[in-house]
Amino acid sequence: MKNTVNPLSNIRIVMDHTSHPGNIGSAARAMKTMGLNRLYLVEPQRFPDAEADALACDARDVLEQAQVHATLDQALSGSVIAAGLTARRRGLQNPCLDVREAARRLIEVAATQEVALLFGNETYGLSNAELARCQYVIAIPTDSAYTSLNVASAVQIMSYELRMATLTAPNSPTDTAEMAPLEDIEFFYQRLEETLTRIQFLDPAHPKRLMPRIRRMFARTQLEKEEFSILMGIIKQINLFTKSKVD
Amino acid sequence: MKNTVNPLSNIRIVMDHTSHPGNIGSAARAMKTMGLNRLYLVEPQRFPDAEADALACDARDVLEQAQVHATLDQALSGSVIAAGLTARRRGLQNPCLDVREAARRLIEVAATQEVALLFGNETYGLSNAELARCQYVIAIPTDSAYTSLNVASAVQIMSYELRMATLTAPNSPTDTAEMAPLEDIEFFYQRLEETLTRIQFLDPAHPKRLMPRIRRMFARTQLEKEEFSILMGIIKQINLFTKSKVD
Numbered sequence: 001m002k003n004t005v006n007p008l009s010n011i012r013i014v015m016d017h018t019s020h021p022g023n024i025g026s027a028a029r030a031m032k033t034m035g036l037n038r039l040y041l042v043e044p045q046r047f048p049d050a051e052a053d054a055l056a057c058d059a060r061d062v063l064e065q066a067q068v069h070a071t072l073d074q075a076l077s078g079s080v081i082a083a084g085l086t087a088r089r090r091g092l093q094n095p096c097l098d099v100r101e102a103a104r105r106l107i108e109v110a111a112t113q114e115v116a117l118l119f120g121n122e123t124y125g126l127s128n129a130e131l132a133r134c135q136y137v138i139a140i141p142t143d144s145a146y147t148s149l150n151v152a153s154a155v156q157i158m159s160y161e162l163r164m165a166t167l168t169a170p171n172s173p174t175d176t177a178e179m180a181p182l183e184d185i186e187f188f189y190q191r192l193e194e195t196l197t198r199i200q201f202l203d204p205a206h207p208k209r210l211m212p213r214i215r216r217m218f219a220r221t222q223l224e225k226e227e228f229s230i231l232m233g234i235i236k237q238i239n240l241f242t243k244s245k246v247d
Numbered sequence: 248m249k250n251t252v253n254p255l256s257n258i259r260i261v262m263d264h265t266s267h268p269g270n271i272g273s274a275a276r277a278m279k280t281m282g283l284n285r286l287y288l289v290e291p292q293r294f295p296d297a298e299a300d301a302l303a304c305d306a307r308d309v310l311e312q313a314q315v316h317a318t319l320d321q322a323l324s325g326s327v328i329a330a331g332l333t334a335r336r337r338g339l340q341n342p343c344l345d346v347r348e349a350a351r352r353l354i355e356v357a358a359t360q361e362v363a364l365l366f367g368n369e370t371y372g373l374s375n376a377e378l379a380r381c382q383y384v385i386a387i388p389t390d391s392a393y394t395s396l397n398v399a400s401a402v403q404i405m406s407y408e409l410r411m412a413t414l415t416a417p418n419s420p421t422d423t424a425e426m427a428p429l430e431d432i433e434f435f436y437q438r439l440e441e442t443l444t445r446i447q448f449l450d451p452a453h454p455k456r457l458m459p460r461i462r463r464m465f466a467r468t469q470l471e472k473e474e475f476s477i478l479m480g481i482i483k484q485i486n487l488f489t490k491s492k493v494d
């Protein structure tokens with residue numbers, strides 16, 4: 001087995017007989033935002049092209065490194081899996097995977113070997129002959145009332161799912177602020193209850209469900225340490241201002 | 248509890264200060280392929296526009312039904328959650344969700360109540376003030392080497408994840424409490440700020456980051472209607488008790 005690399009670097013996006021250069025540029029940008037950079041073009045109608053450059057924005061390097069091939073065979077050469085995107089879910093074809101499940105499987109393979117993803121022409125999609133070259137056929141679940149996904153949008157969704165499949169880890173620890181310990185939160189509830197009683201919002205003889213409701217609300221919040229300090233500061237100030245009136 | 252509907256019909260896509268009409272058209276097409284059709288535009292630079300029509304293809308009906316608003320407040324009115332898309336993951340902001348987790352949560356709420364998704368300007372994204380209006384900030388996990396996702400592509404990915412979330416959601420609606428509408432929550436912040444100023448916890452000359460911090464804390468909470476009433480009741484009572492002392 002070969003060494004493991006970043007699987008995204010083993011994935012090529014193959015655009016087949018693309019008509020509009022703008023779609024090639026948008027696809028390049030879509031790929032680069034998701035960490036993909038290997039674009040293969042089979043007989044594009046116009047390439048290179050100023051419109052492709054314009055829509056690529058700062059992903060022009062993807063266009064500059066793009067390989068242009070005369071046949072699909074050439075573009076697939078060296079890859080171990082070809083997977084074709086289609087809007088059609090027809091009877092006579094290879095197993096049709098949804099894009100998420102497909103991304104999971106392709107990323108596994110791409111850890112060590114080359115994978116190709118095929119996107120057909122804007123109007124005709126992939127031909128039956130081209131789909132027959134694919135081990136997988138991938139369907140993006142469009143609304144049945146309007147299935148006409150733009151080809152660069154299809155590249156965007158597929159690239160996004162491939163990236164998501166590589167990111168197995170949950171939220172990074174930097175997202176987590178320091179939380180208030182539970183004993184502080186209990187202390188806050190206690191002081192709040194005293195204060196609400198003092199300002200006659202809470203009647204200890206008829207407390208109803210007020211404190212349980214407030215607990216439930218703050219339980220959802222998961223108070224951070226600094227937020228706990230702010231709340232305690234507010235309570236202190238309310239008490240300072242109401243002391244003379246109540247006492 | 249309100250009746251359950253197709254959650255996608257309770258979701259509005261809000262494009263804020265969009266510069267390029269082509270992006271509005273592409274976003275409309277992206278939405279419609281995923282079964283979304285409610286587009287709200289806040290001060291678009293050019294709309295309606297031939298370029299938007301051209302890129303919308305057969306999603307022109309989405310453009311024709313689009314609502315154009317002068318302010319973000321107007322565009323958010325009636326929704327119980329606002330979620331903003333951002334490329335930035337900064338320190339002091341609302342909890343940052345990945346797009347998949349966000350889609351799951353939003354679809355649950357959208358089964359019974361209105362949800363707004365905010366997409367900022369192509370160059371500047373959403374301002375800090377706009378992000379402060381959002382209960383959720385959603386990050387699409389772009390490659391750190393190139394984070395410049397096109398705004399219509401961001402709409403495409405978000406719409407796709409929302410659709411995927413509806414396809415995988417359990418059939419029975421979850422028991423979601425009725426939430427406070429955003430205009431009520433803004434009113435609460437406003438009254439709270441006045442009250443904190445009155446009791447001299449907040450110094451208007453040196454507000455520091457107090458209100459943004461409080462907004463962030465309550466944004467996580469997702470206030471329910473009854474909780475909003477409790478909080479307004481507490482504020483009223485504080486004011487009643489402090490009035491004689493301050494005035």
